[in-house]
Amino acid sequence: MKGSYRYRVYYEDTDAGGIVYHANYLKFCERARSDYFYQQDASPQRGDKHFVIISMEAKFKASGRLGDMLSVTLDVVHISKASMKLHQKVFCGDKLLFEMDGVYVLTNKEGKPVRLSDEDIKLLKP
Amino acid sequence: MKGSYRYRVYYEDTDAGGIVYHANYLKFCERARSDYFYQQDASPQRGDKHFVIISMEAKFKASGRLGDMLSVTLDVVHISKASMKLHQKVFCGDKLLFEMDGVYVLTNKEGKPVRLSDEDIKLLKP
Amino acid sequence: MKGSYRYRVYYEDTDAGGIVYHANYLKFCERARSDYFYQQDASPQRGDKHFVIISMEAKFKASGRLGDMLSVTLDVVHISKASMKLHQKVFCGDKLLFEMDGVYVLTNKEGKPVRLSDEDIKLLKP
Amino acid sequence: MKGSYRYRVYYEDTDAGGIVYHANYLKFCERARSDYFYQQDASPQRGDKHFVIISMEAKFKASGRLGDMLSVTLDVVHISKASMKLHQKVFCGDKLLFEMDGVYVLTNKEGKPVRLSDEDIKLLKP
DSSP states (O other): OEEEEEEEOOGGGBOTTSSBOTTHHHHHHHHHHHHHHHHTTOOSSBTTBEEEEEEEEEEEOSOOOTTOEEEEEEEEEEEOSSOEEEEEEEEETTEEEEEEEEEEEEEOTTSOEEOOOHHHHHHHOO | OEEEEEEEOOGGGBOTTSSBOTTHHHHHHHHHHHHHHHHTTOOSSBTTBEEEEEEEEEEEOSOOOTTOEEEEEEEEEEEOSSOEEEEEEEEETTEEEEEEEEEEEEEOTTSOEEOOOHHHHHHHOO | OEEEEEEEOOGGGBOTTSSBOTTHHHHHHHHHHHHHHHHTTOOSSBTTBEEEEEEEEEEEOSOOOTTOEEEEEEEEEEEOSSOEEEEEEEEETTEEEEEEEEEEEEEOTTSOEEOOOHHHHHHHOO | OEEEEEEEOOGGGBOTTSSBOTTHHHHHHHHHHHHHHHHTTOOSSBTTBEEEEEEEEEEEOSOOOTTOEEEEEEEEEEEOSSOEEEEEEEEETTEEEEEEEEEEEEEOTTSOEEOOOHHHHHHHOO
């Protein structure tokens, strides 16, 4: 998984401080993870399974504002049948606004972690 | 169904205009509809069925701001086995900020409208 | 103002009913209104003024789902120095999911309605 | 700063996976930080200054679901004139769903970090 995706900052993404609401950087990063799948004619929903995040570290370096065009990158740091670790960055032009490392597992309908299939792994790390 | 519920305006509810983002009044109204059920130890999810809105009319009379404590009312205008119509208002103190009329149907897992049970109706119009 | 814009349905847009959360159709419509301005190298924020909605009527015809690619249209129904009325539709392919008529005014920093400039009107109805 | 606040999980907080959307735990934690101020008749907005997060670490331990009543705690780990570090947990009953450490600074209208006043510190660590 490696890619870069562009999203506009709309009113819905901002708050009364005049900047992007902090939790919304996680939404932009989720959109990029999903778009990675859609771009390959696949879905982030793997059959009846969903990826869920189990831990993250993030740095908020600068603030996005209404109308900014953001670029969101993603890179696989590590992937196994049990989990994957991704590194993502959010830029406005050359300026780094946000970066996060997140660890994800695949869960079944009951919410229990299950193993990634060979196909999942191939899709994520071609 | 008749009630009044209180919700605070947080940063997440506002936008760069410094006021409550317009779509979020619909969220406050949904919370009140749900709290009506929770207050009676029931769930807005009726078994595996969900209420969905099919039409609405709304007026945005004044703007809520960060920190405002809102009151959201709801009244049944009409209810039958096929659908229900609710009138809701959002106040900040005595000041009316928003009001809407919404028509709702109950849908099954496939998203098809189904009839409300006698129990649903009793719960909604005791 | 006349245009059509495309937005993907991500996890953030859906709810536990498995469909797009009703208030989020208003967000998709707001994105389209904003993109109309951005497309012309203008901002939906007019100097220190913002457009706000004062009334709306909407119909929810069918439900969007995770991964759907939506098209959002907009048309000016009426525009004057005092207000404008827009009609917007949200489609998934050929299927109409949502439509709304909204009336908007321009407000200053104090939240008071002000007159649209000739430039605003030219931008909105070229 | 030390406290515990209760919030319901509504439809708006969930996603098509049937669980609370991951970014929304950050919203619940922000509500608790704000309610700490409101509870003392103060505002999280300090004059024309706002707190912003600069880094965080989080663990997602279990999933909240529609209708859950969540408890959100907060504790000051460290506070100085330059920044503060808070530890927050989100519970459903006795079950820990989420915990985060966040570092916050106070910023002025231009978005630049400024020093916390003695009054701010007294409010946050009485």
